Amino acid sequence: MGEPAIERLRSTVVSKLTDVPKRILIGRALRSDRLGETLLPKRIALPVFASDPLSSVAYAPGEVLLVLSIAGVTAYHFSPWIAVAVVVLMFTVVASYRQNVHAYPSGGGDYEVANTNLGPRAGLTVASALLVDYVLTVAVSISSGIENLGSAIPFVVEHKVLCALAVIVLLTLMNLRGVKESGSLFAIPTYVFVAGVFTMIAWGAFRGLVLDDTMRAPTADYVIKPEHQGLAGFALVFLLLRAFSSGCAALTGVEAISNGVPAFRKPKSKNAATTLAMMGLLAVTMFCGIIALAAETKVRMAENPARDLFHNGVPLGADYVQNPVISQVAEAVFGKGSFLFVVLAAATALVLFLAANTAYNGFPLLGSILAQDRYLPRQLHTRGDRLAFSNGIVLLAGAAGLLVGIYGADSTRLIQLYIVGVFVSFTLSQTGMVRHWNRLLATEQDQAKRRHMIRSRAINAFGAFFTGLVLVVVLVTKFTHGAWVALLGMVIFYATMTAIRKHYDRVAEEIAAPEGPSDDSVRPSRIHSVVLISKIHRPTLRALAYAKLMRSDSLEALSVNVDPAETKALREEWERRGIDVPLKVLDSPYREITRPVIEYVKGLRKESPRDAVSVIIPEYVVGHWYEHLLHNQSALRLKGRLLFTPGIMVTSVPYQLQSSEAAKRRARRQQEWNAPGSVRRGPAQVRSKESTEHKS
């Protein structure tokens, strides 16, 4: 038997072999197991969700010092107080979110909370805020990661923007190809990072307190020329507030866990809450530890190091590279270029990149939830829809890349845009939670429960107040420094999503089915079938066969006379084969196909308006895009036009050419693709069930 035959056989065999197991995997019976796999134990969930908040301690402390430096080195002694403020805030936020996690285990996160309790406007605001935030997470984390890597590998810092963009491209490709976000893969660098930082703190404390030897950061004997000498009163307060709001960068990504509840092992909420607490504790300790060591080792940083940092009376000049606090401290504690120093630098960079990757997972996740509420195209709603996700990912990467480019991959400048979004969603979701408890309290009778609720409400209320306060501070202190860009981004997202929702609503209204047995206007009485014929070959014969099976009220074959000779031949063969379907030939003076057919069909409709016309088109199915260019073009165009003629139904009868096998296989491969964020999203079924419980 011939090549093609063999090929056909082979591929059917293949499909047999692949179909069966697939159906087993997906079919009802084993689904729960399948889901089991994807559910995360705490020890894995922590790194998966916490890489973002934990990694932020890599830059947050530095930002605090940077701002303080404006008032000169004397202001550095405020840093512990700012650290304390951040810690308090962190505890507040974590405490509040533990409430969210219990109340909304469905993974809707802040968006859902705000949406259900404060109405769609608030929900949409949160959504826009989060979307902007994801973009900034990518930009900031990667930039900062590059800076940390640079402290070990100078080359990287010299080509900052290039490297940052490279990482973005890498992450994007990874997520487009669809890497299955595997917990264990995330765990290693995160734990290495955490362990590294703690070792550093411990060893530093040991050397400082026990051995009592002096550790000096590389910048220890630099002198800072304060931009504003002897700042006092309001100006000083303002500066401290700015420093504080920079420090708040440490809180970014806390809400991640509350979005990921469905991915936790049972008892989901409890586990999530515990993880949240652990995460908060770790973050806080690391943050304070680094601040303390920075003070101890006399790290000196300035917003414009080139101009404001002096060494032996001379400014350091443009080519001085200011290393991040964490690496300066590590250098002081472990010693420059020591093994641990390098490991920590690498781990820091890696965990920061992972943090960026979480945005790649969160973006489509949020997208699918928004799509469910019709703020984004429906198809984002369905899982494993590669195309839809790809668009989201590319959008995210594009925006982040743009920011990195504009701000020269300078984490300090990018952080000015950051945080706004975070605190918008913090505040709104906490406010929403208060409403939530009020609603429950209105009905709840059980005293124990009531007490518990009142406690929760108190926590959320304080959270709402505190985060709201911070939001104001952030806005006031950072607006001119770039926060306005973030706000602009939010406005754009908000506007787009409202427009999309409007469109969907308009359409829904337009197509709403009338009550009672649907009106007759849409219900034709008879069907007249028309089979389009170009030549007589297998595809057309198949189309004819199918058309006959359809037993419509009348059936005719239709051909367009583009070349008289061909038409003549067609007529003759029609006779010869004795095909028992009347063949009608349309004339086409200008060798067109679409127009005559459309005109003819319109004619049919005019004659008997209460009939529907079914146009049956034989189609080749080919495997490669370039083949596609060579076939069906006129059929496709005709189809496109026919759709605009009312009372028509268009049927394609496909005929699979051998080459189509290629495409089939490709499609099958794409099916295996798993969308980013599928792990943290957890099984869909569960999610939507719970969400509906809470929506109703």
Added chain:
Amino acid sequence: MGEPAIERLRSTVVSKLTDVPKRILIGRALRSDRLGETLLPKRIALPVFASDPLSSVAYAPGEVLLVLSIAGVTAYHFSPWIAVAVVVLMFTVVASYRQNVHAYPSGGGDYEVANTNLGPRAGLTVASALLVDYVLTVAVSISSGIENLGSAIPFVVEHKVLCALAVIVLLTLMNLRGVKESGSLFAIPTYVFVAGVFTMIAWGAFRGLVLDDTMRAPTADYVIKPEHQGLAGFALVFLLLRAFSSGCAALTGVEAISNGVPAFRKPKSKNAATTLAMMGLLAVTMFCGIIALAAETKVRMAENPARDLFHNGVPLGADYVQNPVISQVAEAVFGKGSFLFVVLAAATALVLFLAANTAYNGFPLLGSILAQDRYLPRQLHTRGDRLAFSNGIVLLAGAAGLLVGIYGADSTRLIQLYIVGVFVSFTLSQTGMVRHWNRLLATEQDQAKRRHMIRSRAINAFGAFFTGLVLVVVLVTKFTHGAWVALLGMVIFYATMTAIRKHYDRVAEEIAAPEGPSDDSVRPSRIHSVVLISKIHRPTLRALAYAKLMRSDSLEALSVNVDPAETKALREEWERRGIDVPLKVLDSPYREITRPVIEYVKGLRKESPRDAVSVIIPEYVVGHWYEHLLHNQSALRLKGRLLFTPGIMVTSVPYQLQSSEAAKRRARRQQEWNAPGSVRRGPAQVRSKESTEHKS
């Protein structure tokens, strides 16, 4: 009644108003009249087809002098002899093509001649040659046009490439929008140009011979430093041959008329032949006239004017701009900046741009013929298929633009690539004609006819020999100067077209219908219909209604459980409305739509392999691309996948949303679009009839 209702009414009224006259225009009855309009009288046909060959006298003479200058000004006195050679060649070619026009009035031109008489390979070679030629016509004509314009407006020359590209873009847009190539619009500049040149020659002759006053070109007192002093023997002959083959540029575009026969008024062939003769006569006279005047007014040109032209012993240097011969002569005869000088310069430029435009018309024309023979995608074959033509036009423009960019819009350098293609097709088509006559002579008895044929054959034979000789000369003298690029282009076109043809043949073979009543493998026994339901609304109700009308053997509604709540609601409404079609709901653990449906349908096929499954999909029809992004996406993807599953037919039941009116109107506007080259192509009907006469 509401906005939308009004809108709907309005648009239906509009369609009423536009449909009726359109059907009248296109319908059988009045077609001949309609065609009548498009047929061209000789006086219009001449400018339409001859703008290309006539315009080439604007650069051909200059090229001759340029080459001669290599041997120094002394070689200039060979120019008359070269002119004579070109004239002889021109007469030969014209005489030969007069035979073609009579023998092949179908507009197939050289391609058809070579194809029918020398077989597909030769045909395809000619086709590739012509395609390359069209590209070069655009590049050369526009560059030269810019140079001529520049002789009047210096700015243009200073920004040569930019201006050239601008003109290309302009022409491209014009042709994409679909300008109806109107004869009269072409006539004016062409006739102005011809008249201008003749006035110049006449006035020049009068001043020279009668008034006997000396006219001096602006370059008259420059001295040429010959690159090769005192060239003699073979070297000289070679140089003269090179000069001659440059002069042959005057012959480009002669074949245009033979492609355009169908566009002529009856008696087509005779009129075409006459026009051909007129064109030849005009071209020759102008060519010789300009050469003569150039000699008289002592025009001095050099290949590298900056280096080889001296004024008072000093080289002119880089910033010297060498004006085309025709403008130098015009300056000498009419006087710099005189009214006539400016008019002529403008007319020359304009006619050259028109020449470029003819390529825009010829390219798709040839394309449609090649498509008919399945060397190019089928859809190029049909008329008014905007998309197909657009591709061709963009391809042409892109290639030309590239050449212009690479060669700095320098007509002299571009001409080195030119001509090869022309003479390939000349030679092959003439050879083909000889075969043609031989074939006829084999059967023909009538002596008078025989004598006539023998005479024709003699002419074509001489033509074939002469053009073949020139082809060799061109190849030998110009290969290294750039002819190889043209050859490369030809090879690429040839390879592509062979590949496409191969593909079509393979497919044709694969789908060839078996003899006798077609085998049962493709013929299912029963049809099982499945209507996809997402929600209950007008589109789905309509789809259900149609599905019922289809009276297939079994019918069920199919929905995918993506969100349990929604599904529950759907089930309830289904009950409530008492829809008498069983509703089947598929579970989708991963919130997918495509996969479960595919699996289910495959399952159906497995159960009863001899049944066909008809999947009916309700579709929204919207007006704008961005709306399209918001609808049908999953439906479309599902459709795409279904086509690969054998034994399926996919039916879309469109539901036109109000916004679809916009798209409808757009589509209608596009229909009015007329493809470039439609005039010169003449009515399709006639064309294909005649062609079939001659093919049979």
